[in-house]
Amino acid sequence: xxxxxxxxxxxxxxxxxxxxxxxxxxxxxxxxxxxxxxxxxxxxxxxxxxxxxxxxxxxxxxxxxxxxxxxxxxxxxxxxxxxxxxxxxxxxxxxxxxxxxxxxxxxxxxxxxxxxxxxxxxxxxxxxxxxxxxxxxxxxxxxxxxxxxxxxxxxxxxxxxxxxxxxxxxxxxxxxxxxxxxxxxxxxxxxxxxxxxxxxxxxxxxxxxxxxxxxxxxxxxxxxxxxxxxxxxxxxxxxxxxxxxxxxxxxxxxxxxxxxxxxxxxxxxxxxxxxxxxxxxxxxxxxxxxxxxxxxxxxxxxxxxxxxxxxxxxxxxxxx
Amino acid sequence: xxxxxxxxxxxxxxxxxxxxxxxxxxxxxxxxxxxxxxxxxxxxxxxxxxxxxxxxxxxxxxxxxxxxxxxxxxxxxxxxxxxxxxxxxxxxxxxxxxxxxxxxxxxxxxxxxxxxxxxxxxxxxxxxxxxxxxxxxxxxxxxxxxxxxxxxxxxxxxxxxxxxxxxxxxxxxxxxxxxxxxxxxxxxxxxxxxxxxxxxxxxxxxxxxxxxxxxxxxxxxxxxxxxxxxxxxxxxxxxxxxxxxxxxxxxxxxxxxxxxxxxxxxxxxxxxxxxxxxxxxxxxxxxxxxxxxxxxxxxx
Amino acid sequence: xxxxxxxxxxxxxxxxxxxxxxxxxxxxxxxxxxxxxxxxxxxxxxxxxxxxxxxxxxxxxxxxxxxxxxxxxxxxxxxxxxxxxxxxxxxxxxxxxxxxxxxxxxxxxxxxxxxxxxxxxxxxxxxxxxxxxxxxxxxxxxxxxxxxxxxxxxxxxxxxxxxxxxxxxxxxxxxxxxxxxxxxxxxxxxxxxxxxxxxxxxxxxxxxxxxxxxxxxxxxxxxxxxxxxxxxxxxxxxxxxxxxxxxxxxxxxxxxxxxxxxxxxxxxxxxxxxxxxxxxxxxxxxxxxxxxxxxxxxxxxxxxxxxxxxxxxxxxxxxxxxxxxxxxxxxxxxxxxxxxxxxxxxxxxxxxxxxxxxxxxxxxxxxxxxxx
Numbered sequence: 001x002x003x004x005x006x007x008x009x010x011x012x013x014x015x016x017x018x019x020x021x022x023x024x025x026x027x028x029x030x031x032x033x034x035x036x037x038x039x040x041x042x043x044x045x046x047x048x049x050x051x052x053x054x055x056x057x058x059x060x061x062x063x064x065x066x067x068x069x070x071x072x073x074x075x076x077x078x079x080x081x082x083x084x085x086x087x088x089x090x091x092x093x094x095x096x097x098x099x100x101x102x103x104x105x106x107x108x109x110x111x112x113x114x115x116x117x118x119x120x121x122x123x124x125x126x127x128x129x130x131x132x133x134x135x136x137x138x139x140x141x142x143x144x145x146x147x148x149x150x151x152x153x154x155x156x157x158x159x160x161x162x163x164x165x166x167x168x169x170x171x172x173x174x175x176x177x178x179x180x181x182x183x184x185x186x187x188x189x190x191x192x193x194x195x196x197x198x199x200x201x202x203x204x205x206x207x208x209x210x211x212x213x214x215x216x217x218x219x220x221x222x223x224x225x226x227x228x229x230x231x232x233x234x235x236x237x238x239x240x241x242x243x244x245x246x247x248x249x250x251x252x253x254x255x256x257x258x259x260x261x262x263x264x265x266x267x268x269x270x271x272x273x274x275x276x277x278x279x280x281x282x283x284x285x286x287x288x289x290x291x292x293x294x295x296x297x298x299x300x301x302x303x304x305x306x307x308x309x310x311x312x313x314x315x316x317x318x319x320x
Numbered sequence: 321x322x323x324x325x326x327x328x329x330x331x332x333x334x335x336x337x338x339x340x341x342x343x344x345x346x347x348x349x350x351x352x353x354x355x356x357x358x359x360x361x362x363x364x365x366x367x368x369x370x371x372x373x374x375x376x377x378x379x380x381x382x383x384x385x386x387x388x389x390x391x392x393x394x395x396x397x398x399x400x401x402x403x404x405x406x407x408x409x410x411x412x413x414x415x416x417x418x419x420x421x422x423x424x425x426x427x428x429x430x431x432x433x434x435x436x437x438x439x440x441x442x443x444x445x446x447x448x449x450x451x452x453x454x455x456x457x458x459x460x461x462x463x464x465x466x467x468x469x470x471x472x473x474x475x476x477x478x479x480x481x482x483x484x485x486x487x488x489x490x491x492x493x494x495x496x497x498x499x500x501x502x503x504x505x506x507x508x509x510x511x512x513x514x515x516x517x518x519x520x521x522x523x524x525x526x527x528x529x530x531x532x533x534x535x536x537x538x539x540x541x542x543x544x545x546x547x548x549x550x551x552x553x554x555x556x557x558x559x560x561x562x563x564x565x566x567x568x569x570x571x572x573x574x575x576x577x578x579x580x581x582x583x584x585x586x587x588x589x590x591x592x593x594x595x596x597x598x599x600x601x602x603x604x605x606x607x608x609x610x611x612x613x614x615x616x617x618x619x620x
Numbered sequence: 621x622x623x624x625x626x627x628x629x630x631x632x633x634x635x636x637x638x639x640x641x642x643x644x645x646x647x648x649x650x651x652x653x654x655x656x657x658x659x660x661x662x663x664x665x666x667x668x669x670x671x672x673x674x675x676x677x678x679x680x681x682x683x684x685x686x687x688x689x690x691x692x693x694x695x696x697x698x699x700x701x702x703x704x705x706x707x708x709x710x711x712x713x714x715x716x717x718x719x720x721x722x723x724x725x726x727x728x729x730x731x732x733x734x735x736x737x738x739x740x741x742x743x744x745x746x747x748x749x750x751x752x753x754x755x756x757x758x759x760x761x762x763x764x765x766x767x768x769x770x771x772x773x774x775x776x777x778x779x780x781x782x783x784x785x786x787x788x789x790x791x792x793x794x795x796x797x798x799x800x801x802x803x804x805x806x807x808x809x810x811x812x813x814x815x816x817x818x819x820x821x822x823x824x825x826x827x828x829x830x831x832x833x834x835x836x837x838x839x840x841x842x843x844x845x846x847x848x849x850x851x852x853x854x855x856x857x858x859x860x861x862x863x864x865x866x867x868x869x870x871x872x873x874x875x876x877x878x879x880x881x882x883x884x885x886x887x888x889x890x891x892x893x894x895x896x897x898x899x900x901x902x903x904x905x906x907x908x909x910x911x912x913x914x915x916x917x918x919x920x921x922x923x924x925x926x927x928x929x930x931x932x933x934x935x936x937x938x939x940x941x942x943x944x945x946x947x948x949x950x951x952x953x954x955x956x957x958x959x960x961x962x963x964x965x966x967x968x969x970x971x972x973x974x975x976x977x978x979x980x981x982x983x984x985x986x987x988x989x990x991x992x
Binding site: 022023025026029030032033034036037038039040041043044046047050051101102103105106108109114125126127128129130131132133134135136137138140141144145146185188189190192193194197198201203214216217218219221222232235238239241242243245246248249272273276277280295298299301302303305306307309310 | 341345346348349352353355356357358359360362363366367369370371373374425426428429431432433435436437442443445446447448449450451452453454455456457458459460461463464467468487490491492494495496499500502503505518519520521523534537540541543544545547548549550551574575578579582593597600601604605608609612
């Protein structure tokens with residue numbers, strides 16, 4: 001009311017601006033976007049809180065020792081998370097080692113005109129489709145196609161490099177290394193699709209400028225395009241890492257769910273999400289709390305990963 | 321890197337008209353081309369193998385007594401025939417609910433972080449939250465929806481499933497929408513200010529439409545992830561052997577059907593799981609092509 | 621470009637409308653055949669069905685829980701639905717633990733569990749609903765040793781042998797403890813690859829329940845999941861099946877029906893009377909012969925004394941509320957339970973489950989009739 005009375009004393013133009021519905025819509029729109037932006041944080045807190053409230057009894061009972069204990073005994077209510085934490089981190093790192101170079105390579109290929117558009121567009125579409133294949137299918141593919149195919153090669157590696165601790169056990173049918181490779185295949189489409197989009201979205205002037213300076217296609221790519229698209233590429237890798245860390249069904253089907261730590265990559269292992277998927281249905285009481293404690297650890301791990309990513313992206317953006 | 325570039329520029333300029341490409345630079349190009357072609361080859365092998373397996377196992381079931389998979393209900397163990405008409409509907413319904421919740425929310429958020437609050441504390445916070453959200457294991461998204469929808473409504477429902485899926489779709493949509501918005505050159509925004517457009521007008525009439533291809537990719541990726549997810553639906557949408565009757569009842573979905581049937585010891589159910597997996601992929605392809613043709617033109 | 625945007629949004633609206641239209645079409649289809657069938661079902665159905673059919677409208681029941689009987693429940697409920705189209709029962713195998721939890725939370729019409737309710741669960745239930753929960757046995761099943769050994773078709777395992785394997789004390793196939801019971805069979809000089817369930821499961825509960833009674837010095841306890849001294853974990857019966865099939869020298873425990881459907885070789889094991897018994901539905905049913913059923917139906921036979929019994933056999937239970945506000949739901953439930961225990965027997969046997977004896981079935985029906 002006060003603003004209206006003041007408005008009367010103002011000039012006609014000013015008052016018409018005050019009542020302008022366009023301005024009002026604009027304001028509402030602005031605050032709506034602020035609200036949704038805050039909402040993202042709110043949802044995250046809500047999820048964290050709901051995890052925390054269920055994990056609480058286990059946190060009180062096991063404290064920080066949970067992180068370093070290797071036992072998982074529902075009969076005596078003795079729980080720990082070390083084998084799962086180790087398995088989650090190792091499988092995700094190996095998966096990224098395979099998937100990032102491959103994925104960025106394919107993204108570069110798809111963003112340039114190596115092939116006629118008629119071939120390129122369906123190829124890009126194919127990649128996006130593969131993100132749609134349910135993870136159970138990847139798991140089944142792993143069990144019935146990939147593992148029988150790759151096992152002889154791994155046996156060869158074991159025979160030749162068995163003296164290296166990493167390959168010291170005979171390859172099991174369910175194990176860490178093959179799981180990580182299947183995870184790598186699962187996260188490929190994510191890396192490819194987003195990296196390609198970021199490469200394509202680099203302002204054409206940059207590319208033209210580089211060509212104009214006499215740079216070859218590959219000099220343009222490696223020194224101009226990929227660096228400019230780097231924040232997008234890193235974003236895609238983080239998204240993929242998130243999927244690799246949290247991937248449940250395929251890991252549970254392939255990793256062997258062995259609750260122990262083995263230095264050899266060819267031995268059965270376990271991951272946090274596989275543990276949750278395995279035991280969630282039949283868990284109750286402290287066992288369920290312990291599972292949520294593990295879930296919480298997984299969330300903290302992604303939190304740390306993202307903080308690191310933030311630092312990396314910021315550094316690269318400064319270089320730009 | 322900056323140093324390198326200036327070196328190169330000097331290199332090129334000092335060469336005057338000497339635009340000839342040295343053998344080393346040529347070989348570098350050849351090597352890199354070879355590398356990416358190898359990447360494509362290595363990536364296509366497993367992906368192609370999965371697709372082949374899907375087609376081989378899925379198609380044979382699809383065309384065995386053809387329309388039945390689209391019209392009939394899931395068969396019980398050791399009963400021949402049957403289909404998953406209810407699960408197709410269920411997947412469309414839960415994914416639609418998920419998209420209706422997450423797309424407006426995600427796009428608005430991206431608009432804030434890129435258009436209004438670029439680089440400020442809130443948008444950095446949102447970016448961070450988005451990244452963490454994308455790392456939330458799908459089973460936890462399901463649990464969240466279980467807590468806020470199933471327990472408050474008192475029963476499993478399609479809505480709960482949609483809420484769980486929207487949590488998974490959100491970060492993908494925010495991120496791709498952000499990428500799209502960022503790809504619009506700042507001249508466009510300056511131009512909009514120049515002609516006196518408000519933020520709302522500028523965003524809705526120029527910037528957002530130009531971002532549509534990105535949003536389409538985001539929605540496709542998000543739908544792709546949502547359609548294939550089992551874990552968040554297991555404890556929210558549950559499953560139903562029958563046709564959905566309302567949004568507040570347990571509902572069948574393709575992914576849960578695949579999960580149930582893929583692990584069953586019965587051959588008929590196994591083959592239906594393959595057909596269902598194929599259907600999911602075809603559904604996504606349909607959505608993807610549709611989204612692309614609708615938004616094919618890139619402006620900036 | 622504005623047009624493109626509005627086109628996009630109208631496209632969305634169109635799909636949503638199409639979805640709704642599709643949905644309502646589905647509704648119409650699913651409702652349409654129900655009216656003529658009301659007339660036919662009393663004639664076609666059994667004595668129990670008119671109650672459900674007589675109530676007119678469609679009754680929808682949803683249940684969740686144990687994965688072990690899930691194939692049978694789905695078969696029963698689908699067959700029952702064919703005879704009584706007005707009763708739609710959905711069953712989702714989320715696991716016994718989740719089943720009990722949903723049952724307590726009241727999000728389902730009935731729960732299902734592979735283990736009888738614990739006293740703690742009963743108390744929680746009583747505190748919330750003011751009366752004892754009802755649990756009734758629906759079917760039984762056996763847990764078998766499935767193995768993968770070339771050239772060995774009829775493996776026999778003495779108590780010493782299988783107890784040694786699961787405890788990790790026997791690690792070679794040609795161990796004397798195994799060889800002594802398999803005279804005339806050449807056992808390979810290879811490592812035993814024991815495969816156990818990695819997920820919590822009623823199968824593991826039944827298996828460890830037996831091991832605790834049968835094996836001296838069994839220290840790992842009895843539970844739906846335990847800490848195994850040896851072996852790799854596989855998720856679900858299907859995980860065990862796939863891993864045993866792919867790994868030469870593997871042995872794992874799984875449900876009889878899974879092993880039979882997948883053509884796995886099953887070991888005969890020594891029962892309490894010292895006899896080698898091959899798992900079959902008959903030898904499994906023999907485990908429950910002559911046992912007295914307690915009032916709450918929580919009958920557990922960890923190691924049957926019957927000389928003809930396959931010793932690792934268990935029952936599985938439905939969890940029901942003492943009172944249903946919706947009379948139609950109550951009638952439908954008691955009708956389908958009665959039908960399953962009589963007409964449903966044939967499918968139980970076909971799927972490899974052990975049907976409930978008629979005398980026990982009568983007791984179950986009497987108990988269900990008391991539900992308000």
